[in-house]
Amino acid sequence: MSLTPIVAFAKDWHEDPTSNHHVLRELAKTRRVLWLNSLATRTPKLSSGRDLGKIKRKLREFAAGPQNVENDLWVMSPLVLPLPHSAAARAINRQVLRATIRGLRLRLGITDFQLWTFLPNTADYIGTLGEQLAVYYCVDEWSMFSYLDKAQTQAAEQRLLQRVDAVFAINHALADSKRATNRATYVSPHGVDHALFSRALDDTTVVPADIASLPHPRIGFYGTLQDWVDFELIAHVARQRPSWQIVLIGQQLADVSALRELPNVHLIGQRKHHELPAYCKGFDVGIIPYKIDERMTFVNPLKMREYLSAGLPVVSTPVPEVKRYAQLCAIAGTPDEFIAAIERSLKETGPAARGARSTAMKNETWAARVADVTRTVDQIAQKKAGR
Secondary structure: OOOOOEEEEOOOOOOOOOHHHHHHHHHOOOOOEEEEOOOOOOOOOOOOHHHHHHHHHHHHHHHHOOEEEEOOEEEEOOOOOOOOOOHHHHHHHHHHHHHHHHHHHHHHOOOOOEEEEOOOOOHHHOOOOOOOOEEEEEOOOHHHOOOOOHHHHHHHHHHHHHHOOEEEEOOHHHHHHHHOOOOOEEEOOOOEOHHHHHHHHOOOOOOOHHHHOOOOOEEEEEOOEOOOEOHHHHHHHHHHOOOOEEEEEOOEOOOOHHHHOOOOEEEEEOOOHHHHHHHHHHOOEEEEOEOOOHHHHHOOOHHHHHHHHOOOOEEEOOOHHHHOOOOOEEEOOOHHHHHHHHHHHOOOOOHHHHHHHHHHOOOOEHHHHHHHHHHHHHHHHHHHHHO
């Protein structure tokens, strides 16, 4: 451990990779990182098989103790009451979690440490665990998720913003909204695993069999199929261009029944993150068909940089963060414009165009992003120690 260890509140490790994974995996190359799986941002529904399964899995993981998953990254599921808006439950959780983390630090040899949180509901623990400093890495406008209570989520995040030493937000709009409460707020855009996704340009990379048999052109999307994906737009494209094969990769957490009726839409389920470059090689165009609403102002799609690193032409609805890359991505505001943009992009799929798009992402790696963040955090730590 050459640098100060980090204890981090994050999403669940086993979920599809997000910025939580990329940032903490990068940090664990140079220091010990203890990843604490999600502390529950909502009360589970006991009528939900998915929620019950999650509770059972967390109990098993708690019993197993911390697991070394790679480099110096350790993952643990703490045992807490999943009642984030209950004052009594929160009081119990504070005591339980303090004892749990104390024991984990002894077990893993962690003395001095920084506390990082990727979750908005962790204010109760800031300043109570013995950390040198606390960092909030803000990846979304949490209060705008349909499955969370807006007022309670906003209140919880406000308490957090008031207590941490620094905030890093994934785009400018998100940073501006948090800076009103915490002046030490910085912009840290997403990075990309360029080395992984540029494998799509490698002659030895094999297109997976489940799409290799589909005729071209293949229009591809991967990501969670949630309510922010514009399924009506996808259906419109499929109906208007029946010869196009639309491939959707991802966990289905919204109603996609209308798409199942369309013969040229292929819902192939989740795939491992390391498999995605091979799928990108089989795509002709990568799409970002998000609904444009207030929340989109605060979104920074990971897949944009991944598509580009793989050399794919990108067609997106007017997501503000994607519009910053208008020189590399086609932006379409209406369904018919979306179709026209794909048609233009299908003429830009040659090796030279793909190579140029991939090269444009070479300096936007996660390693570079995390290095910028840690430099800022180290400066803040030095100033705080001096005080």
